Amino acid sequence: MFPDTATHPAIKICGITQEQQARDIISLGADALGINFWPKSKRYLPVEKASLWLPELRAETTLVAVLVNPDRPLLDLLIQESLVHILQLHGDESPTEVGQLLDAGAHVIKALQVRDRESLEQIGSFPCDTILLDAFNPGLYGGTGETFPWELAVIAQEQFPEKKIILSGGLTPANIREAILQTHPAGVDVASGVESAPGIKDLTMVQEFIEQARLA
Ligand SMILES: O=C(O)c1ccccc1N[C@@H]1O[C@H](COP(=O)(O)O)[C@@H](O)[C@H]1O
Numbered sequence: 001m002f003p004d005t006a007t008h009p010a011i012k013i014c015g016i017t018q019e020q021q022a023r024d025i026i027s028l029g030a031d032a033l034g035i036n037f038w039p040k041s042k043r044y045l046p047v048e049k050a051s052l053w054l055p056e057l058r059a060e061t062t063l064v065a066v067l068v069n070p071d072r073p074l075l076d077l078l079i080q081e082s083l084v085h086i087l088q089l090h091g092d093e094s095p096t097e098v099g100q101l102l103d104a105g106a107h108v109i110k111a112l113q114v115r116d117r118e119s120l121e122q123i124g125s126f127p128c129d130t131i132l133l134d135a136f137n138p139g140l141y142g143g144t145g146e147t148f149p150w151e152l153a154v155i156a157q158e159q160f161p162e163k164k165i166i167l168s169g170g171l172t173p174a175n176i177r178e179a180i181l182q183t184h185p186a187g188v189d190v191a192s193g194v195e196s197a198p199g200i201k202d203l204t205m206v207q208e209f210i211e212q213a214r215l216a
Pocket residue numbers: 014015034036038041042043066067068090132134141142143144145146168169170171189190191192193
């Protein structure tokens with residue numbers, strides 16, 4: 001379900017809070033958009049507000065809900081109303097919980113914070129086919145703007161060739177080309193690296209990010 005693109009890793013721009021920015025970023029060539037439904041995020045958008053414009057965008061792009069330990073009512077709403085295409089889980093969700101969501105028909109990306117080879121072992125226990133690798137930062141679940149050693153993404157792909165690996169954490173227009181050249185991920189994901197303020201994207205930075213990602 002995470003988009004397959006022939007020419008470049010799929011590019012996901014995350015933490016969109018405004019309909020017009022969503023439309024602009026689709027026009028700039030992003031392959032997927034992330035909406036953050038975790039209330040403690042600086043990029044939080046209440047589902048009641050997002051549901052006013054997400055349905056119109058569903059046919060135009062891949063919509064991803066960014067979640068941290070979501071409760072059942074939120075999951076039911078997202079799945080039953082088909083507000084998004086994919087659930088991206090950044091919390092302490094277990095492999096069993098991921099399996100239950102897959103059984104319910106959801107498409108799932110499990111995000112894992114990594115800092116060393118040992119932290120890659122958990123990848124194999126999750127039943128979803130797409131894993132997002134993010135920087136390790138205990139207490140914070142994502143959106144930190146921090147990178148992790150990219151060779152871990154290379155090792156992860158070697159160890160788990162059946163998984164799609166999405167590279168994330170501290171990506172910017174300045175480092176995305178090198179990041180892709182070093183890791184050859186299936187996708188890349190950025191939140192803070194293309195913002196003028198939390199939740200407000202700088203469209204010039206988004207454009208540059210997409211251009212650089214496509215050049216790699
Ligand atoms: O962006 C957030 O605020 C956030 C909060 C909680 C979980 C995930 C979050 N965002 C995701 O974190 C990574 C890395 O973000 P950044 O580019 O380093 O700022 C990315 O996948 C975001 O979607």
